[in-house]
Amino acid sequence: AQKVTQAQTEISVVEKEDVTLDCVYETRDTTYYLFWYKQPPSGELVFLIRRNSFDEQNEISGRYSWNFQKSTSSFNFTITASQVVDSAVYFCALSEFGRLQTGANNLFFGTGTRLTVIP
Amino acid sequence: GAVVSQHPSRVICKSGTSVKIECRSLDFQATTMFWYRQFPKQSLMLMATSNEGSKATYEQGVEKDKFLINHASLTLSTLTVTSAHPEDSSFYICSATVTSGGADEQFFGPGTRLTVL
Numbered sequence: 001a002q003k004v005t006q007a008q009t010e011i012s013v014v015e016k017e018d019v020t021l022d023c024v025y026e027t028r029d030t031t032y033y034l035f036w037y038k039q040p041p042s043g044e045l046v047f048l049i050r051r052n053s054f055d056e057q058n059e060i061s062g063r064y065s066w067n068f069q070k071s072t073s074s075f076n077f078t079i080t081a082s083q084v085v086d087s088a089v090y091f092c093a094l095s096e097f098g099r100l101q102t103g104a105n106n107l108f109f110g111t112g113t114r115l116t117v118i119p
Numbered sequence: 120g121a122v123v124s125q126h127p128s129r130v131i132c133k134s135g136t137s138v139k140i141e142c143r144s145l146d147f148q149a150t151t152m153f154w155y156r157q158f159p160k161q162s163l164m165l166m167a168t169s170n171e172g173s174k175a176t177y178e179q180g181v182e183k184d185k186f187l188i189n190h191a192s193l194t195l196s197t198l199t200v201t202s203a204h205p206e207d208s209s210f211y212i213c214s215a216t217v218t219s220g221g222a223d224e225q226f227f228g229p230g231t232r233l234t235v236l
Contacts, residue, residue, distance in 0.1 A: 045230075050224060091163070107225060111161070
């Protein structure tokens with residue numbers, strides 16, 4: 001069965017600090033996809049990244065970076081030099097390639113981590 | 120990226136009434152749309168998967184007679200909460216995707232906040 005765990009419920013950091021959001025997943029599929037989404041107070045989900053299970057290269061996009069390690073089933077997200085605008089709830093999600101009954105794969109979301117950046 | 124809209128963005132209704140929420144893909148044709156529900160400070164929970172022209176597939180524990188889903192075209196899916204009660208108050212989010220056999224990116228709507236008095 002698939003499962004996404006975000007053990008950090010809430011994190012507070014002072015502006016300009018770095019912060020890492022943890023994500024651990026479980027799946028029996030060998031092919032799967034991992035995602036990170038940001039949900040600001042407005043509620044709309046903002047797509048941040050998608051990574052497939054065969055690509056373990058770390059990725060950097062501006063102040064954001066992601067560390068994917070299959071050995072520990074983790075897909076952690078780091079924000080460097082945090083800003084107040086980064087305050088939001090961040091969700092990690094998993095999509096399994098094997099579930100094709102509908103021809104598309106739904107996302108399994110973690111419980112989210114609420115990040116508060118204090119000015 | 121592709122745009123998905125939801126209407127209304129916010130609705131308040133009396134207990135016992137029915138509420139319809141629309142989800143539209145504005146610049147692409149979506150073969151599949153998903154409906155999620157998010158209670159305050161909780162995660163998104165998938166309610167149902169909707170394919171154009173066929174019946175929706177509901178997740179375990181979701182009442183299909185209460186949450187009616189219609190996917191009449193490749194750009195429109197509707198969720199009707201029938202005989203709404205206060206416990207149905209939640210944030211409803213739809214997403215749309217184009218199926219190609221892989222884990223295509225889901226494009227999310229802005230959500231609809233339902234409050235049942």
